[in-house]
Amino acid sequence: MLLKELSQAFGPSGCEGEVREVLTQALGAAVGVWQKDALGNLIAVKESTRGPKVMLAAHMDECGLMVSSIDKSGLLRFRKVGGLDDRVLVSKHVVIGSKRVAGVIGAKAIHLQKPEERNQVITLSNLYIDIGAKSKEEAERLVKLGDYAVFATEFGYLSESVVKGKSFDDRAGCAVLAEVLREEYAFTLYGAFTVQEEIGLRGAGVAAYALEPDMAVVLEGTTCNDLPGSEEHGYCTSLGSGPAITIMDASVVCDKRMIGELERLAREHNIPMQYKRSITGGSDAGRINQTKSGVPVVVISVPCRYIHSPVSMLSLKDFEHTVKLVKLFLRSIEGGFVL
Amino acid sequence: MVEATGVSGFEDSVGHIIHQVFSTVADEVTRDTLGNVIALKRGEGQGRPTIMLAGHMDEIGLMITKIEEKGFLRFTSIGGVDQRTLVAQEVKVHGRRDLLGIIGMKPPHLLTPEEANVAIKMQDMVIDVGLTPEEVKAVVSVGDLATINRKFIPLAGDFAAAKAMDDRAAVAAMHQCLLELKGLRHTADLFAVATVQEEVGARGALVSSYHLKPDIGIAIDVCHGDMPGVPDQDTAPLGKGPNLALGGNIHPKVFEKLSELAKEHNIPFTIDPVPGPTGTDAWVMQITRAGIPTALISLPLRYMHTSVETLSLSDIKLAGRLLAYFVASVDREFVEALLCY
Numbered sequence: 001m002l003l004k005e006l007s008q009a010f011g012p013s014g015c016e017g018e019v020r021e022v023l024t025q026a027l028g029a030a031v032g033v034w035q036k037d038a039l040g041n042l043i044a045v046k047e048s049t050r051g052p053k054v055m056l057a058a059h060m061d062e063c064g065l066m067v068s069s070i071d072k073s074g075l076l077r078f079r080k081v082g083g084l085d086d087r088v089l090v091s092k093h094v095v096i097g098s099k100r101v102a103g104v105i106g107a108k109a110i111h112l113q114k115p116e117e118r119n120q121v122i123t124l125s126n127l128y129i130d131i132g133a134k135s136k137e138e139a140e141r142l143v144k145l146g147d148y149a150v151f152a153t154e155f156g157y158l159s160e161s162v163v164k165g166k167s168f169d170d171r172a173g174c175a176v177l178a179e180v181l182r183e184e185y186a187f188t189l190y191g192a193f194t195v196q197e198e199i200g201l202r203g204a205g206v207a208a209y210a211l212e213p214d215m216a217v218v219l220e221g222t223t224c225n226d227l228p229g230s231e232e233h234g235y236c237t238s239l240g241s242g243p244a245i246t247i248m249d250a251s252v253v254c255d256k257r258m259i260g261e262l263e264r265l266a267r268e269h270n271i272p273m274q275y276k277r278s279i280t281g282g283s284d285a286g287r288i289n290q291t292k293s294g295v296p297v298v299v300i301s302v303p304c305r306y307i308h309s310p311v312s313m314l315s316l317k318d319f320e321h322t323v324k325l326v327k328l329f330l331r332s333i334e335g336g337f338v339l
Numbered sequence: 340m341v342e343a344t345g346v347s348g349f350e351d352s353v354g355h356i357i358h359q360v361f362s363t364v365a366d367e368v369t370r371d372t373l374g375n376v377i378a379l380k381r382g383e384g385q386g387r388p389t390i391m392l393a394g395h396m397d398e399i400g401l402m403i404t405k406i407e408e409k410g411f412l413r414f415t416s417i418g419g420v421d422q423r424t425l426v427a428q429e430v431k432v433h434g435r436r437d438l439l440g441i442i443g444m445k446p447p448h449l450l451t452p453e454e455a456n457v458a459i460k461m462q463d464m465v466i467d468v469g470l471t472p473e474e475v476k477a478v479v480s481v482g483d484l485a486t487i488n489r490k491f492i493p494l495a496g497d498f499a500a501a502k503a504m505d506d507r508a509a510v511a512a513m514h515q516c517l518l519e520l521k522g523l524r525h526t527a528d529l530f531a532v533a534t535v536q537e538e539v540g541a542r543g544a545l546v547s548s549y550h551l552k553p554d555i556g557i558a559i560d561v562c563h564g565d566m567p568g569v570p571d572q573d574t575a576p577l578g579k580g581p582n583l584a585l586g587g588n589i590h591p592k593v594f595e596k597l598s599e600l601a602k603e604h605n606i607p608f609t610i611d612p613v614p615g616p617t618g619t620d621a622w623v624m625q626i627t628r629a630g631i632p633t634a635l636i637s638l639p640l641r642y643m644h645t646s647v648e649t650l651s652l653s654d655i656k657l658a659g660r661l662l663a664y665f666v667a668s669v670d671r672e673f674v675e676a677l678l679c680y
Contacts, residue, residue, distance in 0.1 A: 073567075083447045083448075084447070085444070085447045085450070087423065087426050087444070087459065088426055088427035088444065090423055090424050090426070091424035091425075091645040091647050092427075092428075093489070093492055093500070101495070102494055102500075103494070104492060104494070104500040104642070104647035104649060105647070106645055106647050106649060107421065107423065107424055107642055107645050108566070108568055108569060108642075109563055109642065109643035109644055109645075110419045110420070110421040110643070110644050111563070111643060111644070112563060112569055112573060118422060118423065118458065119460075120457075121456060121457065121458055126568060128567065130494070130498075130500075130642075130647075132495035132496055132497075132498030132499070132500075132649070133495045133496070134496065134577075134578060138496070142495055152492075153429070156439055157439075158440070158468060158469035158470065159469055159470050162469035162470070164439065164441060164469070225446065225449055226409075227411065227443065227445070227467070228407050228409070228411050228465050229465075230445070234449065236448075236449060239469075278448070278449060280448045280449060281448035305441075305467065306427065306441060306443040306444065306467075307446050308448075309444065309446070310429075313443070313469055
């Protein structure tokens, strides 16, 4: 399953090579022309002489860690790549570098803590990765400064339709885009797998600059907080309620005509859909929207619980409905939908 | 063993594995009323002294306290669990069948700065098994257990990390001891006991030492390994051999014998002075019946009671070897001398 492979690929922002590899392997036959640019964006090009130029984008990168120093004792200090909450780091298994050196992020034993400590956040400055090296020299034989690390999370099924894995933000979007690219369309379609979204929406802007699309659809795995302890208006999205359409977020206001068309298609084809009900957080759409003289965009997301943590969860039904809705939208462009 | 389940009071599953493994190296393996797994390796001759080793097989864990309307599970802890180590953790819920679950949290995008600066309390966490409330209720009941879903992680050199290294590593050390004894002659009868319910009060060691009436009891447990932010005097280094405790809980002559044998056989070791309670099976064994001479051998372990407990595998082997030499050295005369203060 491609989502599994994508989820398990090693690809923190700035180090997306493995994800590129998985995608080009998986889509080999379906995509004739691949473009790569100076930042590492991977773009599937399906050209046509007719119709508008449409860009679909999903980011390949994930939040992770980077080795920032190696202690005399052989323990590794690290920094965060992207927006990770310090609180998710403790007591986790990570892998470092392309050789996937195993490490753990430990914590002081509860027996050695003062009671008040248990209510305090263990911050990054008090955390380190233990790879079992007994000295700096031994550690340096296995890792080096600047090596990236990601959580060692295996993809798995919680039920037939609910799966867990790391980095569904945005490997879910990448998997949706890959499914869409398996078909042919009667207009020019660019499938942009972008880099460095998590550290400031870096890749999408340069890709859009080069591609000059007439419109763009950003595919995301987005916040889903439909949990006890949250009020319903704070859910952002709900698991199992279908693809989530963004009206606006911190980076963009989406095109109302595109939103309207998606809504119409969902209604007509009986596809459940929901709106993203929070405006926090940005997306590649922001950069694409403000490229050159402006590009109309919309964001369609698969709701994912626990993003930006070692393990996220999504509904395969939501995933399939997202693929279906995106394909219908593209067919609608084929049928004459223009802005 | 570390990937098996055995929360305090519910050790059946791991106990079964240990029973099978011990059967390959012992003369006889039994389980007692509380579930302790007792392996016997007989010595040679008449009037044999008896030695009991105790390493606990139970682990800390979680217990389901409520099924929420939408199928999320509330839980509490069994044994000393740091709530901060539970966030964003994968778990297995041991219902009618095992379910995978996630202890999730709000993503950073939705957090207020105040929320991000406080540790999340266990009572505010839920386990998400991704099923509908009906599906959950068909499999899970209040009182079911959950454990962290963690595989054994080999690290550099001979280090490794896992959940429940505390104290399955001690069971591995006892296994090593039994293996080594195949090549040694010994007069003492050895009982290697994988004990239950240590994390909730050393209850398995209490009843098994009463039942077995050993002449000498040695507990094998873990001690805090060296790590930043903890004073050296509270820890022992990893990979420098087993750690021998000293203090009221330890019979001086048993300690002396252990350290002599270690030196004689080139087994490195460190010493941990413990003036009061050791918080181990040794603490209850010592005051069983009319009193039992006890000792404590510890395996240095980092990040105790997290799901990434880290230790040196060679420390386990060395501890097993030292125990075997000790068993081989004990005779009636040594046991009698333990009463001569």
